[in-house]
Amino acid sequence: MNTLDNSLSMLGNPTVLSYLLSGIAFTLIISMVAVAIGLLLGSILALVRNYCNSKRTRIFKWLATAYIEIFRNTPLLLWIFICLVFFPVPEALSKKMFGLTSVEVKLLFKGSMALILFTSSVIAEIVRGGLNSVAHGQFEAGHSQGFSTVQIMIYIVLPQAYRNIVPTLLSQVITTIKDSSYLANIAVIELMSRVKTLLSAANRYNGTGSINVSDVFVLFGFAALIYFVINFLLSSLVRYIQKHPRIPKATTRTS
């Protein structure tokens, strides 16, 4: 019954280890890309939803609102499945790269797109919270100095808004790293799906010829440890920033 040593020996196997490590790398890359592009898309959505109030541009406000609410109120997995079927893959991407087969690259692209679309709606609401925390006097001050509305946004409002939402955005990075494990459902090559694949092939690596409970504990325990270390470091950073705010309070809305 003592198969724990056999299971642990799997992690010493260089093939298994490099397989897992590249899974970790992909998890991190997918999440970072999703948050980066999500921040760009989300900022545009937030600005449109907040400030397109004139009669001519109101249609864009409605579109942005619809986008945000639809993505926020439906599960990520649904969007992964939808992108799997409907999202077009550019020609340039349907070939071998990063040591993956062309099918894997396509899956990676479609899965990442679903994650980006989903994350951008969440980040849009975070950015909107940041925009709303900027005092109204800042707009008036900008106008009085002869700035145009676009200039006010770029030079005055957005920098303050971004500074106010740094902790929330970092928490969103944690959430995105966790959400990226949903991609394991369509066998995108990231940590979770690699662990799952390894479990189903554990009998070949652990030397006992069968899959045991200890394999589950070792493999999933390893993945849990990796996720935990990454996310705990990030959440500790969030707590540190919240405890030591470098933002002068005067510019945030107090009344």
Added chain:
Amino acid sequence: MEGLFSLEAWEKVWTFRSTFLLGLLNSGRMALFALLLSLVLGIIFGLMATSSKKILRGISRVYVELIQNTPLVLQLCFLYYALAFSGNSMGIIATGTISLGVYHGAYMSEVVRAGIGSIPKGQFEAADSQGFNYIGKMYYVILPQSIKIILPPMANQVVNLIKNTSCLYIIGGADLISVTYSFVTGATTGGAYAPAYLVSGLLFFIVCFPLSTLASTWENSLKKRESRTVETQNTLAEGMVAKQ
């Protein structure tokens, strides 16, 4: 967008409407029981996090950090496969309910902790001085005040919980999303992608949208009320300074 405008595909979805309803029922039932479990865990660990005993605070911290920093999909797989390979599998829905409840219990615990933490210390001392015991203090003095701070983020957690029922797919689940996916890829039912996804997305949206809108409206009105209180206090303080 194949099938979105084809009458045949829509008919197929309509014929198999009971499948979707069953998925919805499974998701709903699972969400309900997981919510109850998460509320119980959230209140217990939330109260532990605000207690004066260091060991209780520590236990609560470990639970919250361990759960919040690892993905739900991983926890679910862990529980499911550990049970399956040790020969005491207890069914997909039960496993899903437990791991969903434990996962969201950690978030509920943080919500409860923040709610209780926002009550001024004087309220605790006042309750103590009036001779309330711990339960009386919490029940009559602290919780009624913190409930309005707790409810909006809790509603958001309920939305997340309902959306997260979809994680059951990875262990071959019976929730709405899994049912939809096996419907569109099934041998006899396959092909009606667009209508099927639209229907199941719509079902989620109908349940989640009112809840998340309620939560954000609540939160905004709370913020407004708070800033009004601060304003009144400032005016009062100014008035007092003027009198002096």
